[in-house]
Amino acid sequence: MESIEHRPWWNGLLDVAGPPDTDPTYADLVGSRVVVDTDLPGTDPDGPPVTLVVSGGAGQVAGPAALAARRGVPLRAVRVTLRDPADLRGNARRVVAAVEAARVEGALADDVVVAVGMPDAEPGADWCAAVDEVAALELAVSLPVDGADPLRVAAWLEAVLDRETPLTVVGGHPLSVLGAVRRAFDGEGAVEVAGALTGRPAHAVTGMDETALLGVRRWLRGVETGPDGPAVYATALADLGVRG
Template sequence: MSPSLEPAFAGLVDDAAIFPPGDVPLPEAVAAHAARTPQEGAELVGSFVLRDTDLPAVRGLEAPLSVVVTGGAGQLAGPAGLCGRLGLRLAALEIALRDLDDLAGNARRVVAAVDAARAEGVLDEHLPIFVELPLDDPGHSWLAAADEVAGAELRLKLRTGGLEAHHVPSSATLAAWIDAALDRETPFKCTAGLHHAVRHDEGHGFLNVLAATRLAFDGGSREEVVATLESRDAAALAARDLTGVRRWFTSFGSCSVAEPWADLRELGLVA
């Protein structure tokens, strides 16, 4: 029998095998993605993540694609148009704000580019657009940019890890990001560092983030949310009610599907 997943986990992982630290060559990553079986966690996977510059090399791929825009706001429309011409299924666009001196202005430029592309019919009105804010405590500039993203009904992208320890946000910072997203009724995805279900020495756990998001949505205090992000009690986290949490925490990009899948199986969360 094929394993079955709770709604909180179905499609939770965006397959980012080609990104660090996995760095799987694109042809190998595409083949592995297409060949993944239910027993290997196929139902856990949502989209395949790649760069806009990779699109010409994946003609014929039937999987939904999350495309990372490698340039600025002016390059948003290009990948969408190319996907249409190549017959590829565009599931989402992701773009990072790079103007650290004017985050809100950078966000407004992204919003303007999205509006223009939609007006031209290049972008579907309902296509999720994820805007990555910098790895920083959410001060005035960060929050002002989040306001611009939320006002345009775009989505947030939060970087939860990286190749070095300083790329992992503190639990207090991550809790503040989650609160900022929920306060603005803005869905968010995470990227990097969430290979494992439960908090560990090197980084955050995706089960912690799911539980913390649900707790924050239910009105939990900042201290309670931080404590949930810090928890290493796997059994307690596995018992949390995660109903409805994916309305807000939509997915996370991971260069590994095998690790989160193995953790869910070990915790008894795969039937």
């Protein structure tokens, strides 16, 4: 697989949920198609790699991953969401244990990104302790940006990046998310980070050169969008003059 450092910063950022757009002009923008594990039996092995969303708990990691391998469906990532708000750290530990077991069994390849979905909650002690568990195994976290308070998202980004943990996000304009992550990484304040999420998407990356944006991609592994995401992203990139 070609490394991020040898591709334009905008390539492969989108994880597209819903019916895939087959327009070949968007192919370089799409990193994966999002598939819920219950839909895996009917998933076409051809096409972009898959981000597999586990619909159940930690114990359901190995089975769907093994099924994908048997059917020849290429996995880019697996997302498991924490579902025990009263004990996020304990829930994260169970996910980490399940991922380790799936890898030992050979059901889950080492190069598949595992993103642990965090709840839309204040990043208090238990929330941050859960991220610590994720970071200890060098997994990623997934943040539910759609509908979340931008200032809360800014606090999440600070907590995650302080732990040098890669992330994916669900929702948000790709350029806005790129700008917000870069600002959080650079130590800008919560207001500035939130402003990148709420302002005009092109403004979120204004003044950032290619090196800075490639640096973001080291941490930001994917932005989940709907079926129209590639077209929206392509239009924004064309307006910036970085992609025809």
